[in-house]
Structures are given as C-alpha cells and as structure tokens.
Amino acid sequence: MRFMMLMIPHGYEKAEPGAMPSAEMVAAMTKYNEALTKAGVLLALDGLHPPSTGTRVSFSGGKPKVTDGPFAEAKEVIGGYWLIQVKSKAEAVEWASRCPAGDGDVIEVRQVQEMSDFPPDVQKAAGATRLGSQ
Amino acid sequence: MFISCHPVLSTEARVALTLRLLGGLTTEEIARAYLVPEATVAQRIVRAKRTLAEKRIPFEVPRGAELAARLSSVLEVVYLVFNEGYSATAGDDWMRPALCEDALRLGRILAGLMPAEPEVHGLVALMEIQASRSRARLGPSGEPVLLLDQNRALWDHVLIRRGLAALERAEALVGARGPYALQAAIAACHARAGTPEETDRTRIAALYDALARLAPSPVVELNRAVAVSMASGPAAGLALVDALTAEPSLEGYHLLPSVRGDLLAKLGRFDEARDEFERAAALTRNGRERQLLLERAAACARESAAERR
Numbered sequence: 001m002r003f004m005m006l007m008i009p010h011g012y013e014k015a016e017p018g019a020m021p022s023a024e025m026v027a028a029m030t031k032y033n034e035a036l037t038k039a040g041v042l043l044a045l046d047g048l049h050p051p052s053t054g055t056r057v058s059f060s061g062g063k064p065k066v067t068d069g070p071f072a073e074a075k076e077v078i079g080g081y082w083l084i085q086v087k088s089k090a091e092a093v094e095w096a097s098r099c100p101a102g103d104g105d106v107i108e109v110r111q112v113q114e115m116s117d118f119p120p121d122v123q124k125a126a127g128a129t130r131l132g133s134q
Numbered sequence: 135m136f137i138s139c140h141p142v143l144s145t146e147a148r149v150a151l152t153l154r155l156l157g158g159l160t161t162e163e164i165a166r167a168y169l170v171p172e173a174t175v176a177q178r179i180v181r182a183k184r185t186l187a188e189k190r191i192p193f194e195v196p197r198g199a200e201l202a203a204r205l206s207s208v209l210e211v212v213y214l215v216f217n218e219g220y221s222a223t224a225g226d227d228w229m230r231p232a233l234c235e236d237a238l239r240l241g242r243i244l245a246g247l248m249p250a251e252p253e254v255h256g257l258v259a260l261m262e263i264q265a266s267r268s269r270a271r272l273g274p275s276g277e278p279v280l281l282l283d284q285n286r287a288l289w290d291h292v293l294i295r296r297g298l299a300a301l302e303r304a305e306a307l308v309g310a311r312g313p314y315a316l317q318a319a320i321a322a323c324h325a326r327a328g329t330p331e332e333t334d335r336t337r338i339a340a341l342y343d344a345l346a347r348l349a350p351s352p353v354v355e356l357n358r359a360v361a362v363s364m365a366s367g368p369a370a371g372l373a374l375v376d377a378l379t380a381e382p383s384l385e386g387y388h389l390l391p392s393v394r395g396d397l398l399a400k401l402g403r404f405d406e407a408r409d410e411f412e413r414a415a416a417l418t419r420n421g422r423e424r425q426l427l428l429e430r431a432a433a434c435a436r437e438s439a440a441e442r443r
Contacts, residue, residue: 040242044292083292085235087158115288116231120274127285 002043002085002112003092009079010104013070015050028100036095038083047080076106083112135244136195137350139208140186147182148211157215157236167218167233174234205248209257209314212240216261220268234265245300251293255304256315262297263321266290277422282330316341320361339365352381368400388417388418392427399434404441408434 021029029108036042048054057059058065086092089111096107115123153159153167161179165172196204219233241258248254272283272405296328304315311319319340327333342358355378356418363371375394384390411431415424 038243038246040239040246042181043296085239115269127287 001088002110002114003089003090004110005082005084005092005096005099006078006108006110007080007082007101008076008106008108009100010102012050012079012107013074013077015052017050017053019050025100025102032098032100033082035098036082041084041086041091041095042082043085046082047079048078050079051077086105135208135240136204137186137191138182139204139211140191141204141207142185142189143182144193145211145214147178147185148207149214150178151182152211152240153215153236154179156240159236167230174236189372205251205254209253212237212244213257213314215240215259216264220264231268234261234268237261238265245303249303250307252304252307253312253314255300255307256312256318258319259297259300259304260314261301262293263318263325266293266297266325278420278426281324286328289325297325298322311344313345316345317349320345333364335361335365352378352384353387356384356390356393363397363400368397372397372401386417386429388414388423390414391417395427395430395434399430399437404434404438407431408438 034044036045051071051074054069056067056069056071058067082094085090086095089109092109092111094115096109099107101107115126118126135152135156136263138155139148143151149163149168153164154161157166159167161175162172165175168175195201202406215233216237219230219237238258239263241261245254245258266289266431267281267284269290270288271279273279297318301315301318304318305311309336320338323334323338323341327407341360342354342361346358355374357372359374359378362374372394375390375397378384378390379394381390391410393413395407398404398410408431411427411434415427415431416426417439418427
C-alpha cells in the first residue's frame with residue numbers, strides 16, 4: 001500500500017520567498033529521511049517553495065482563473081511530501097509520528113489510489129487496455 | 135536474513151522462514167501466496183528452525199567467501215519472492231502483488247545494509263523497474279499485456295527513477311556488471327524508451343550477449359534470440375531459436391514454440407508458424423495466454439489461406 005505524508009508546516013502560509021529551515025531542522029529531517037530509506041519504505045520525497053512564490057488556478061463556470069500567491073485566506077498549506085510504501089495505514093501513521101516536526105506542524109496521511117481500487121470500466125478509461133486491441 | 139537463507143535449508147524453507155521472520159507475514163499469508171496448505175508452511179518453518187538449531191548454525195553474519203555465497207542465496211530468495219508476486223497467475227488474490235512489495239522492501243533494506251555490494255543494487259534496480267510496469271501488465275479483465283503493447287503512461291516513473299538510480303550505484307561500484315545488474319540494464323533500456331520504437335534494441339542484444347556469457351541458460355539464450363531478432367531481424371533470431379529446439383530443459387516451455395511461431399510468422403512462413411502457436415497453446419497453463427496463442431494461430435491460418443488464392 002502506498003501513502004502520502006503531506007507536511008503542513010506551521011505558518012508556512014506566511015513564509016517569504018526563499019524561506020529556509022534551520023540547519024538543525026535540516027539535519028534532523030535528513031536523519032529521518034535516511035531512516036525511511038534504510039527501512040525500505042521511502043519511494044519519493046520533495047519540499048515545496050512557499051505559497052508566496054506559488055500560483056493558484058481556480059475554476060468557475062468552466063473557466064480557469066489565475067491568482068498569484070501569497071493567498072490571504074489559506075490557513076494550512078503544504079510544505080512538502082513523502083511517498084511511502086508500507087503494509088498498513090497504522091504503519092504509515094507510525095512513520096509520520098516519528099517525523100522530527102516542529103510545534104504546530106501537522107502531517108496528513110492519505111492513501112494513494114491504486115488502479116486495482118477502481119472497477120473495470122474506470123480502469124479502461126484510465127488507459128489500462130492492450131494498445132491496438134479491437 | 136543471512137540465517138534464514140542458510141544453504142542447509144531447502145529453497146522453500148528459506149523463502150518461508152525469510153518471509154515469516156523478516157517480512158512479518160503470517161503462515162496463513164504465506165500459504166495463500168504460494169497456494170499451499172497452511173499446515174505445510176507451518177511445518178516448513180518449524181522444521182527449518184529445528185534444522186538451524188540442530189546444526190548449531192551460528193547467528194553471526196558470515197565473512198569473506200562464505201558471505202559472498204550466502205549473499206547470493208539471500209538475493210536468490212528475495213528475487214524468488216518477487217517473481218512469485220510478479221507473475222501472479224490469476225491476479226485476483228491481493229496477496230500476490232504484495233509479495234513484490236515485500237521483496238522490494240527486503241531488497242532496499244539489504245542495499246542500505248550492504249551499500250558496497252553491486253549485485254544488491256543490481257537486484258533492487260531490476261525489481262524497481264519490473265515493478266514499475268505492474269499497472270500496465272494486466273488489462274481490466276485480467277488479460278496479460280506484453281511489454282511492447284503496454285500503455286507506457288501507466289508505468290510508474292517514481293519506480294523507474296529509483297531503478298535507474300540503483301543501477302547507476304551498481305555500475306559505479308564495479309567495472310563489469312553481474313547478472314542482476316545486466317538484467318536491470320536490459321529492463322532499463324525499455325524503461326527509458328517513451329515508445330516501443332525508441333527502444334535501443336542493439337544495446338539490449340549486446341546486454342543479452344553479455345548475460346549469456348556470464349550466466350548462460352537455455353531461457354537466457356531464448357531471450358537473447360528475441361533481442362537479436364529485434365535488433366537484426368527475424369532470420370537472425372530464428373537461427374538462434376532453432377538451435378534450442380532440442381534442448382531438453384525447454385521441452386514443456388510454452389515460450390519456445392511461441393517465440394518460434396512469432397519469428398516464422400514475421401518471415402511469412404505461416405503454416406509452420408500456425409503449428410508452433412498451436413503447440414505453445416497446448417503447453418501453457420494460463421487460459422488467457424492460451425486464447426492469445428490460438429488467436430495468433432488462427433491469424434496465421436488466414437494469412438496462409440489468403441496466399442494460396
């Protein structure tokens with residue numbers, strides 16, 4: 001089973017462009033990432049630049065609207081993610097619990113949808129057919 | 135892992151014990167995965183533990199030449215578990231794909247424990263890249279989809295990147311690739327190609343040449359023949375396959391007549407191709423595969439009839 005651990009860092013919605021975590025934070029997080037790797041569960045991870053550098057595309061009446069950050073109304077924003085492969089949600093939550101996160105940080109754990117979760121007609125629409133088949 | 139893969143144990147015992155001790159699988163889960171009764175698995179594990187105790191197998195990790203030999207056994211067990219999950223016949227039991235995950239995880243752990251061993255990285259690379267195709271390998275009704283027919287948008291590029299990175303680590307450690315790294319390098323050629331046409335077929339053929347020299351076997355030779363046919367045309371491939379028709383270990387192997395049929399069809403020898411596809415259909419135990427082979431036989435029959443008019 002695959003899960004995403006979405007890091008929602010405290011106050012990241014207010015972070016300036018180029019904001020960087022402290023050296024200690026980076027060191028602690030590096031050790032954590034190494035633990036995930038050594039346990040064979042880490043698939044991918046990335047950090048994201050703050051919303052002040054981001055852009056939102058919102059949809060209404062079939063038309064997209066582009067708005068540059070920062071976004072005043074946003075209270076919780078994503079700072080990064082880990083993609084992990086584990087046996088159960090409990091294991092994913094356990095790993096998230098071990099993250100050396102700061103006060104006020106939140107990690108949301110969400111299961112990744114797999115093709116086998118979907119019924120055959122959805123799978124077909126998603127492209128799971130033999131190419132060139134009649 | 136080094137204890138559970140001790141050569142004093144049979145292969146089945148090694149696999150069962152490794153899955154139990156390291157994978158944390160219950161005997162019931164192992165039994166379902168291998169389609170054997172739970173009692174059989176339980177017995178295997180009990181006997182394996184008893185054998186290790188009776189022979190007073192020490193709990194130290196072996197050293198030197200013994201380590202190299204034991205590592206080879208460990209890698210073999212891990213890859214056996216992976217293949218059991220990868221070639222899930224019916225695809226309906228959720229336990230089979232989970233075996234791939236277990237094997238991958240064990241492989242990655244090993245890579246962390248023994249980062250200086252190139253074949254560990256080679257095996258991990260091979261498994262990551264093969265696993266990257268799992269969403270594309272079966273159609274919605276469980277029918278098998280050949281690699282060259284797969285929808286590459288469904289390939290998992292996170293796993294492909296990981297596999298290519300692991301392969302790089304293996305290649306950086308030592309000059310010549312070992313058998314797992316060679317197989318991974320072949321898988322990497324497919325993984326890098328956006329479309330079947332972009333595949334570096336010459337490179338694949340060269341890698342199979344190297345594999346055939348390093349770890350020769352009739353199955354490797356058959357795969358090499360396919361690679362040669364892709365790179366140099368069906369006649370070249372057929373010459374290699376013809377040399378294998380008398381090979382005793384390939385006698386019940388449906389892929390031999392299947393490959394031969396494919397090459398004969400490409401050369402326009404439709405009657406002979408039809409015979410081979412029918413032979414292959416009779417040999418395979420997979421219903422879907424039998425259907426596909428019979429369809430190909432029928433297509434050859436039609437071509438043959440069209441020619442005679």
